[in-house]
Amino acid sequence: RSLGNGHASRPQSPLKFFIQAKKRINDVFKEILEYVQEAEKFQTEVPEGCKQEEELSVTKYEGKIQGIIEVLTRDHMKVVFFGRTSNGKSTTINAMLRSKILPSGIGHTTNCFLQVEGCDSAEGFLLTEDSDQPKGIGSIKQLASALSTVKLKENSLIRILWPKDKCRLLREDVVFLDSPGIDVSPDLDTWIDNFCLDADVFVLVANAESTLMQTEKNFFHKVSSRLSKPNIFILQNRWDVSVSEEEADQVKEQHYQRNVDFLSNELKVVDKQEAKNRIFFVSSKEALISRLHEDNLTPTPSGSLQKDYPERLFAFANFEKSFESCISKSAVKTKFEQHSQRGKNIMSDLREIMEKTLSTSQTQMTEKQKFREEAADELDYLDKQLILLTSEIKDKIKYMVEDVENKVSYALNE
Numbered sequence: 001r002s003l004g005n006g007h008a009s010r011p012q013s014p015l016k017f018f019i020q021a022k023k024r025i026n027d028v029f030k031e032i033l034e035y036v037q038e039a040e041k042f043q044t045e046v047p048e049g050c051k052q053e054e055e056l057s058v059t060k061y062e063g064k065i066q067g068i069i070e071v072l073t074r075d076h077m078k079v080v081f082f083g084r085t086s087n088g089k090s091t092t093i094n095a096m097l098r099s100k101i102l103p104s105g106i107g108h109t110t111n112c113f114l115q116v117e118g119c120d121s122a123e124g125f126l127l128t129e130d131s132d133q134p135k136g137i138g139s140i141k142q143l144a145s146a147l148s149t150v151k152l153k154e155n156s157l158i159r160i161l162w163p164k165d166k167c168r169l170l171r172e173d174v175v176f177l178d179s180p181g182i183d184v185s186p187d188l189d190t191w192i193d194n195f196c197l198d199a200d201v202f203v204l205v206a207n208a209e210s211t212l213m214q215t216e217k218n219f220f221h222k223v224s225s226r227l228s229k230p231n232i233f234i235l236q237n238r239w240d241v242s243v244s245e246e247e248a249d250q251v252k253e254q255h256y257q258r259n260v261d262f263l264s265n266e267l268k269v270v271d272k273q274e275a276k277n278r279i280f281f282v283s284s285k286e287a288l289i290s291r292l293h294e295d296n297l298t299p300t301p302s303g304s305l306q307k308d309y310p311e312r313l314f315a316f317a318n319f320e321k322s323f324e325s326c327i328s329k330s331a332v333k334t335k336f337e338q339h340s341q342r343g344k345n346i347m348s349d350l351r352e353i354m355e356k357t358l359s360t361s362q363t364q365m366t367e368k369q370k371f372r373e374e375a376a377d378e379l380d381y382l383d384k385q386l387i388l389l390t391s392e393i394k395d396k397i398k399y400m401v402e403d404v405e406n407k408v409s410y411a412l413n414e
């Protein structure tokens, strides 16, 4: 494999950080669940008098923890792609997935969002919002025709479930969302509410031949008013065809300045220095072509890559490296921080309840002990009384019997 063109498998992938964190936090919640179940068993076994009232029961926590575990297993890293139609959003996603999954070059005939996510089955399938029935997609042609034949509401979501074993990024829990061209139906508020609030990274696929459009800028203004400091990458795509060699450096510098200014001064999501690390001059088309040939071990046809292409392939791989590190860190922070906070709260509630249960049962035990001791003293006294009493009665009976006997013998003698 040539260096600098991205690798199908990266042993040191930063995405693993997310996967490991997810596994670890999942294990912790499983332990908490076991603890709750034990506490629940304990509570049902304590004697009636020590039982806690409803609000001090631990039963409700079991459902809560199971809920968190369920959300946790569905948690993933989400990247959303924006830009004008034909800037190369689909091609970029395909290049990153090293596979022609999304149809490109047809524009979105429907104004819908396409989400690519991993599945465990051997064949890919589609899921649309209007039905639970998966629709088969054997090939990219079928997908394109499926997209043009399914009738969909505007701004609806089509989920493309693609076999995880075919793409590393899907295996590593990244979900890709392709949006309709921002120039087509910019109902930006709906877009943000429905699709972007759980996004970890946004990639603006810009056209290296023109400057950023106001709609593109507006979209990110709106996003950053809803999400605090969203992670935004800007790909200046089509760098292979954009400018002549003589102008290249100058045009690049202009794009850099404008984009840095947009990210740091206008949006204030990163500082100037960091903004520079968020802008990449690439050709997604070249990246896709060369990767497909690389993976199939076939030579890339001459003419499909333009002059100086290694530089652009390198830039694309660099973008991916920064992207992977950024998305993984951001997802761990935003998604797992919430879970771990909830876990901590549950644990401190549980501790309080169990401490109360313990102290109630301790008080009850001491009271019982005291009662038992008092009862024992009383019994002792009664015992003695009884002994005295019985001996008194015995004497009385003896006298009575003797008296009766005397009286009887007296009567007989008479």
Ligand code: GDP
Binding pocket: 083, 084, 085, 086, 087, 088, 089, 090, 091, 092, 103, 104, 105, 106, 107, 108, 181, 205, 237, 238, 239, 240, 241, 282, 283, 284, 285, 286
């Ligand atoms: P989308 O509408 O933003 O998803 O754009 P597509 O990915 O469908 O790309 C539109 C057209 O531009 C397709 O014919 C692509 O092959 C082409 N294209 C995409 N990226 C590049 C690039 O970097 N260089 C060149 N020359 N063409 C590109």
